Every structure is written in C-alpha cells, then in structure tokens.
Amino acid sequence: MPASPPNCGSPDHNLHRRKFLQGLSAGAVSSMSWGGLFGAPAFAEIAKRKQKHCILLWLCGGPSQFETWDPKPGMSTGGPFKSIPTNVPGTHFSELLPKCASIADKLAIVRSMKTTAKEHTEGINLLQRGHSPRPPFTRPTIGSVLAQQLGQLESKIPNFILLDPCPEGNEFKGFKAGNWAGWLGADYSPVRVGGEFQIPDAHKLDSITEDDHEAREALRKFFSKKYENDRKSAAASSWNATFERVNGLMSCAHLFDLERIPQADRDRYGPGAFGQHALLARTLVEEGAPFVMVANGMPWDSHVFNHEIYQMVVPDLDNIIFQLTKDLEDRGMLEDTLVVAMGEFGRSPWINQARGRDHYPNAWSLAMAGGGVQGGALVGATDKYGAEVTEDPFNEENLFATIFSALGIDPHSEFDIPGFPTFHHVENKAAPISQILS
C-alpha cells in the first residue's frame, strides 16, 4: 500500500493559489481576495497554521432530544427511556447514552436550540448554511466555508469530505445533489465517499511512469491555467478545480479504504456503516483533512417506531461519539478538532398515532466536543414537557457563530466575493454561544 504523501502544511501554497485566483474575472469565486488575505483577523490565520479540524456527525432527519441530550423521564412526553447521571454533577442524559455520560466532562451540550424550519429541505439548508435563503445568492454550506477557511487548496487531501454510505434519503438526497459550495465555487464543494461511493479510477495506470505522470500533469496545469487567465473563464476555473481534486484523490485514495484501518479500531467503532465512517473520518483528520462530514441517510426521521428505532441508533451514536472523542484525545488532537453532532431540528414532545415523533424546531438539542468548546458545559433549558425553550434560546446564526469562533474564525467577517452584495460568515452580528466556548 503506498505511503501517505507528506502534507507540509505551509500557508505558501495558499498564497500562490490565491494570487492566481485573484487574476480571475469579477465573477470568479474565491472567497478571500488578495487584500482580504492580509485583512483577515490574525487569529484566523493562526488557526489555519495550527490546522484546526472539524468533524460533523450529521444526524439527518432530526434526532429526538428526548432520547439523547434532554430526557424528560416520567413525563408524558418522556418516552420509555430513563435518564442517567453523567460524570458532570447535575447533568443527565438519556439512558441510551451511557458512554457519553462517562465523558460528559468533555462534551458541551446545548438544550435550547430554537429554529424555524419545520421541513427537511428547509431545515437541512438552514442548519447546513446557517442562514435562510436569499435568492438568487447561494450561501455556502458550513463544510465549504470551513474548507475555505481551514484548508489549503494545494492539499493532497480534499478539504471537504462527505462520508455517507446511504445513497437515498428523500430530501437529503435532493440536498446532496445541490449546490454545496454556493458562492465559494467548485473548489470548495465536497468529495463524497462511503459505502457504495468508492473513488473510481483514482489510481495511476501502471503503463505510465511516475515521472511521465508528473510531466503530463505539469503540462496540463500550465496550459489550463493559461487558458483560464487569458479567457477569464469561470468554466475553466471549475474544470481546473476538478482536475486538482482528482489529482489530489489519486494521491490519497488509499486513505479512504476502510480495510487499511486496524481491525481492533474497526471493532471499537461498531460494525454499522455510521461507526465505520466516523472512524474513517478520524483517520482522514489525522491525515490533515480540515472538514469531514459523516452522515448515514436519514435514520433519525422517526415518524413511525420512534422508540423502536432509537433503541438502536442512539446507542450507535453513543459509542461513536465516545470512541471519536477518546481517540482524538489520545492522539493529542482533541484540542484542535471540533466534533459536532446535530441534525436539522429535533422531534416533537408528543407521540403521534404511529407512536413516532414528528419534526420539531421549537426546542431541540445538540452536542459538541473538542477544539474551542468547554467540556462539561450545559447550556439552555426546556420546560418540563420539553416543548418550549425556557432559558437561553439559540438559533442557527448563534450556532454558526459558535462553530466559527471555536475554530478561530471571526464569525462576523465578510466574504470577499467581488460583484456580490456584502455577506458575512454570520449575519446580523449574531453572538456565539459564549457559555460553551473555552
């Protein structure tokens, strides 16, 4: 198996690339201009140099807060699962999360998310982009923004990786086919891998020598850049980005092979697709990937059989968060890696006629761990039924401001998108959830 190519991590790569992109037309889609490069807050640059990472465990469909982080045992809305104490005095999780309960001092929990989107497409867009739509402009997803902010364009490993072995997922399927990178452009769209999605044709032909391969690539790059510059072509820019990505994938395709990971590690993460891909995410972050999103279809959308489904999916998540947090800590990476576990909304306090829970944006929970957040923090509260937020309501803008702040990115800085209206990474000067920032 070929060794992983070295990743020097030098910001010089960014510089040269950006200098080149600056030569593009006004319609080109770099998010940071030449001036912006030096105008950006100093700590964002420091964060880049330190190579911050983010793993998003995307619990698509909308996980129930009652069976995870905000249990209401004994209440008519509580369901059949009890709560258990954690290693943080006074904090209780669902009994389906015993492993997370043992590391609650490393987790930050928000119980007071209050958003507005009630349907999946609307909710996924809101919680992936951090803002409601403003046509005709398409705001980039969190992954694309972090890829741009934390990644390096010359990196041999993709800056935005989406691991999702489930090709379907109704609304999520539609979202996956859409525009992830928005105004940041193709450079920052995800490379999707997992399950049925292997990386095809990512290996160099044996009939071509390494020198020949590199020479061909250099020639292609020279002419295509010249064409791109001469014609000021956004299409050529997009093609070049694709080639860059393919070139990178050829170098790192082996990193996506689950079989290369020691069996003992694979056993710890559990046999399910979600666990295996969360483990893969850890190894990709170890190799330098700035942002990896792990999804698994939409299993959290429990309109039917809520308790019957959650008896399985929550213990799976429990183990995944536990293993991921412990592994990152053991490798000295937890401080620089933010782990976020959330979906697009929560689930209704009441049980429907199918003994399921329906979509519920009014009061829901999420969890974070690692870089930039304070372990053991518990923020916000809901009423006794879990129906309404009673303390510290936060919306998607507060959440995005928190994620950016935790990763050393100024949440209120502007995107540098010539020809566009002014857009900020987080609009309305929304404040981060300061109680969980370390």
Next chain:
Amino acid sequence: MNPLTLKKGKEIDLPSHVLDLTLGPDKKLYASCLDGGVYEVSTAFKIISDSYKEIARHDNFASGINWSASQNTLISAGYGGDLKWIDPKEKKETRSVKAHNFWSWQSRISPDGKLVATTTGQYLCGGYEYEPAPETEPSVKVFDVATGELRHSFPHIPPVQSVAFSNNGKLLAAGNLMGEVILWDLEQDGKEIARIKTPDFTGWGIIKGHYYTGGVFALHFAPDDKSLYLAGMGSTTDPAAGNGKQLWQNFTWHDGIKKSSSAVKGEIGEGLMETLAFHPSGKFFVMAGRIFKGDWNAALFDHESGSRLHHQNVGFRISASAFTPDGKTLFLAGGKNQGNPAEERKWGRIVIYKVVS
C-alpha cells in the same frame, strides 16, 4: 354464514395509548397503557363519567395485561422488564418479578392460566447493514403463575416482539423483527420443533437509512393448533412512513414449513397490523392496527378461505383486540395522537363493537 358486521357501541377514553387488554373476572375489562397504568375499565354501555380506575402502575410503558382464571390473578408486563401479579378484587399488586433487563414487548397467558410467557430484546447494531446483534439475555421466558418461578428460557434473535401459546397449551411460538418465528414444545421440556422464516414482515430502510423495521407483531394459533397466524406489516423501504402492506400469513409446520394462506391482495391497504384475535367460534378472526393507505384498520377474515368478511376504519391506531367468550362483543383498543402534552388530553381509546351476523 350471514354477512358479518360490527356495530359500534361505546368508545372509552383512557389517559394514554392502550397497548394491551384482557377480559377478567365478572366480565370486567382491563387495559395496560403507555403511561404505565393498568386500568379496570367499565364496559357498561351507558355513558358514565368515570369509565376506568387505576389498579396498578409500572414505572414505564405497561405493555401487557393477562388474566389467569385458574389462579385468579391478573399479570401485567412493562417496558421495565417486570411482571406484576395483581389481585383484581383488592386492586393491588401481590407479586413483582424482574423478567428482563429490557422491555417486555409482549406477554401472554397459557390457556389453563398456569404459565405466563414474555418476550424481550433490544435491537442493537450487529453489522454494517444494521442487522440485529445477538441477544444478551434469553429473549423468551415462561414463568409459573402460581409461584412466579421461571419455568423456561428460550434463545432467539432480538428483538422478539410477539408470543403465543397454542390452544391446547402444549406449544409456544415467538416471532421477531427479522420475521423468524420459533416453535417450542413445552411438553418436551421446551424442545424446538419448528422455525418459520419469512422476509415478508421486515423492512430494510433504503429511503431513510439502512436499518431494519417491522417484524412479526402478533401471533395466533389456528383453532386446531395445526397452523400459526403471523401478523404485522409488509416489507417497506421507507421505515419512517410505515407504509408496508397490512399483512397476515398462515403457516403449517408438521410436514415442513409451508405458507398455507395469506391476506388477499386487493383486500388490504397499508399500515402496521399489531393484533390478531380469533372469534370463539373459530371460524373467523380480527386483524387490526394502523391505517396508512386504504379504507380500513380493522377487518374480519374467514379462517377457512382467508377472504375478508368485514372491514372498517375505526378512527384510531389499534394495538389490542379481544372477543368476549360468547362471541357477541369485540373490543378494539389503542390510541389517537397524544397532542399538546400541556393540555393533558386523554388519548387512549377502547371501542366496543357488537358482532352482528
């Protein structure tokens, strides 16, 4: 036979969804509910303000209620994995037995009232495609009603959602998520005598995610104990919709496993079927549950031909059913939407039907 119909009588509200019901002494009805309560329910046709009275409480969902006439006791079961013996006259608990570490999915009393069977099992991820992990405790247990002692433990693949005694009390059957039903001979010290496997009741999510749903939710031996009815929901690829076919199948095992009959296409809609009960005549049975698509969620089927005799939409999801011994009355129980919890609405339902033929 004249055309069968069901004539609706009284509809009774209970605090929460009714998971099981049984006829007890003096023609009284007992219900176990999602709020943990076990209730004595008045079946008088006149409308009275207080139709139910709590007689016991589990600290989790009360999933089962059974009446042993020979031992003069009710036995309820709960999602706490416990069984409770209840004196119906005194309306108090007389014994509690911890049967499982997880839910009691379903419990049933033997025809002679001497044994009570209960099933358990948590669905945990056991493979890349989320096939169930092996059991961590015996999934099927049988207790002595008189003493509360464990008489049999049987292994199965969890979760085991349904259980039934044969009419002669010699056989026990239990069905699981994966559509696997095991039959044991209790007179041969619990020897396994048959294993029915059908993929028709289990869905594997493609639309929403890769995991299994459904399973065998109800079992009932035919009156002659020569075949076994399975009920549940047909396979679906969208587990969040619950849109599989309303399904029953009848299997024989004496000459190899054979499916002898099943619900007829064109007579069934879509939705989970949770209960199947035979009329005392043995000529027909009721299957009921939830309606997702179609025009009924309770129907009477002819045992001999398998054809549907009567059907109707009851208006709420049904989880339990029972005929009176004289066959003149049918009870269907379940619940509506819970609604806003602050309103503390009563959302459990029992409806009483006259069986008219």
